[in-house]
Amino acid sequence: MKIYSTMSREKEDLKTLFKDKIKLFVCGPTVYDDAHIGHGRTYISFDMIKRYLEFKGYSVFYLQNITDVDDKIINRSKERNIESSQLARKYEKRFIEDMATLNVTSVNYFARATDHMDEIIDQIQRLVDKGFAYVTETGVYFEVSKFDEFGKLSNRNIEELETHRIDVDDSKRSSNDFALWKNREGEEFAGEPVWDSPWGKGRPGWHIEDTAITEKYFGAQYDIHGGGLDLIFPHHDAEIAQIEAVSGKSPLVQYWMHTGFLNVSGEKMSKSLGNFITIRELLKEYSPETFRFFVLLTHYRSPIDFSEVSLHQAERNVSRIKNYIEALDEAIAAEYEKGNVSDNIAEILSLDESEIREELLEFNYHGTAYEAFDECVDQFFTSMDDDFSTPKAIAAIFPFIKQSNKDLEERKISIEDMLAVKHFFADVSEILGIDFLDYKDETSANDEALLEIIADVRAKLRAEKKYDLSDDIRDKLVQLGIEVSD
Numbered sequence: 014m015k016i017y018s019t020m021s022r023e024k025e026d027l028k029t030l031f032k033d034k035i036k037l038f039v040c041g042p043t044v045y046d047d048a049h050i051g052h053g054r055t056y057i058s059f060d061m062i063k064r065y066l067e068f069k070g071y072s073v074f075y076l077q078n079i080t081d082v083d084d085k086i087i088n089r090s091k092e093r094n095i096e097s098s099q100l101a102r103k104y105e106k107r108f109i110e111d112m113a114t115l116n117v118t119s120v121n122y123f124a125r126a127t128d129h130m131d132e133i134i135d136q137i138q139r140l141v142d143k144g145f146a147y148v149t150e151t152g153v154y155f156e157v158s159k160f161d162e163f164g165k166l167s168n169r170n171i172e173e174l175e176t177h178r179i180d181v182d183d184s185k186r187s188s189n190d191f192a193l194w195k196n197r198e199g200e201e202f203a204g205e206p207v208w209d210s211p212w213g214k215g216r217p218g219w220h221i222e223d224t225a226i227t228e229k230y231f232g233a234q235y236d237i238h239g240g241g242l243d244l245i246f247p248h249h250d251a252e253i254a255q256i257e258a259v260s261g262k263s264p265l266v267q268y269w270m271h272t273g274f275l276n277v278s279g280e281k282m283s284k285s286l287g288n289f290i291t292i293r294e295l296l297k298e299y300s301p302e303t304f305r306f307f308v309l310l311t312h313y314r315s316p317i318d319f320s321e322v323s324l325h326q327a328e329r330n331v332s333r334i335k336n337y338i339e340a341l342d343e344a345i346a347a348e349y350e351k352g353n354v355s356d357n358i359a360e361i362l363s364l365d366e367s368e369i370r371e372e373l374l375e376f377n378y379h380g381t382a383y384e385a386f387d388e389c390v391d392q393f394f395t396s397m398d399d400d401f402s403t404p405k406a407i408a409a410i411f412p413f414i415k416q417s418n419k420d421l422e423e424r425k426i427s428i429e430d431m432l433a434v435k436h437f438f439a440d441v442s443e444i445l446g447i448d449f450l451d452y453k454d455e456t457s458a459n460d461e462a463l464l465e466i467i468a469d470v471r472a473k474l475r476a477e478k479k480y481d482l483s484d485d486i487r488d489k490l491v492q493l494g495i496e497v498s499d
């Protein structure tokens with residue numbers, strides 16, 4: 014199995030640090046507002062990644078931090094005239110609810126920054142003791158020039174830090190040095206959350222919370238660190254500097270994984286452009302499954318362009334798979350009712366749906382005699398093993414479904430192969446986090462019939478050379494995300 018690492022800019026063979034265990038850390042949200050669809054994209058991607066690694070037999074511990082003390086939180090809470098901790102708890106709760114709705118269930122532990130103040134202060138103290146950080150009247154700073162390899166992840170030079178600098182502070186030795194601890198004593202900071210530290214009352218910088226949390230749970234070195242592409246610089250470069258300086262060990266992680274951007278109709282999503290979409294808003298119009306499928310139709314590293322057309326297309330494709338499973342179940346039931354199955358299979362089929370899923374393990378789907386299926390299975394797993402290429406894996410499914418729908422109608426598939434196919438789709442459901450075996454809400458058997466009628470009408474229109482009308486219908490179908498081939 015290969016994983017692309019941002020550090021080497023290459024796909025590398027997956028090698029764990031310890032046997033079949035994988036430690037995965039992904040940068041979590043700053044909880045001052047509802048999560049948007051860009052967050053959704055990142056966390057759905059890492060959820061799929063963890064699911065697939067577990068499917069491959071690894072035991073994965075997935076740790077995510079929650080930034081619950083930060084300038085954005087403090088400013089927002091001042092605007093609303095509430096405690097910053099109250100604001101943070103509210104949005105943390107809403108974030109976790111959103112993730113559950115999207116079936117992003119794989120995070121083992123959410124670690125709040127404010128629950129790790131001792132670890133944060135301790136790590137800063139060690140950086141000071143080792144000479145990588147210094148204390149001024151305004152706080153504690155990491156001295157970037159002391160860490161020779163600064164910027165090795167982003168390949169950017171120190172000067173570029175300049176543009177990311179927020180605090181103008183004359184007490185720093187260099188404007189590139191970043192804050193580990195911010196002193197917040199005095200009138201102007203009244204009402205802000207503060208903690209006691211050896212350097213006075215204040216609060217931590219952003220970068221230090223991740224390394225304090227990961228050092229506590231994972232140690233100085235672990236397997237995978239993930240996050241959005243926008244976090245590489247300076248955030249992840251700062252993390253590397255902090256932990257490698259404090260531990261003297263390198264590298265921090267074996268693989269750096271970054272998800273691509275999400276654009277809305279070709280533009281970067283932003284509040285000022287008015288194209289900012291929260292997960293909650295999106296889910297008023299689309300199901301969580303549709304959004305998940307939409308996300309997974311693009312490789313996790315590639316940019317995604319969000320549009321209504323693509324969402325509709327995703328919706329339709331989820332239905333296509335579910336409709337197929339429904340047809341498959343009907344064919345299985347028909348064989349069972351006719352008594353065309355062995356005693357062993359009859360016994361399994363007499364169980365209820367949830368119990369049948371467990372029994373499906375008996376039906377191995379690798380290397381069956383059913384050729385179209387074999388190709389689909391092969392392509393699915395080869396693609397997933399190639400840096401989690403979900404678009405290629407999913408692309409294997411549709412030609413198979415098309416063929417297999419015919420084969421089911423013509424009763425060309427053995428009951429064993431039908432159950433092997435069902436086993437495969439149970440696994441696909443687990444890996445992608447979309448339950449294709451649950452088609453109960455789908456009304457789409459009618460949709461299919463309706464589409465056939467529309468296709469017939471269009472064929473007749475074209476035969477009568479009424480191309481405008483035929484094209485008009487096609488364009489409207491395409492707008493709904495329905496693929497039309499003439």
Ligand SMILES: [Zn+2]
Pocket residue numbers: 039040041223240248
């Ligand atoms: Zn982070």
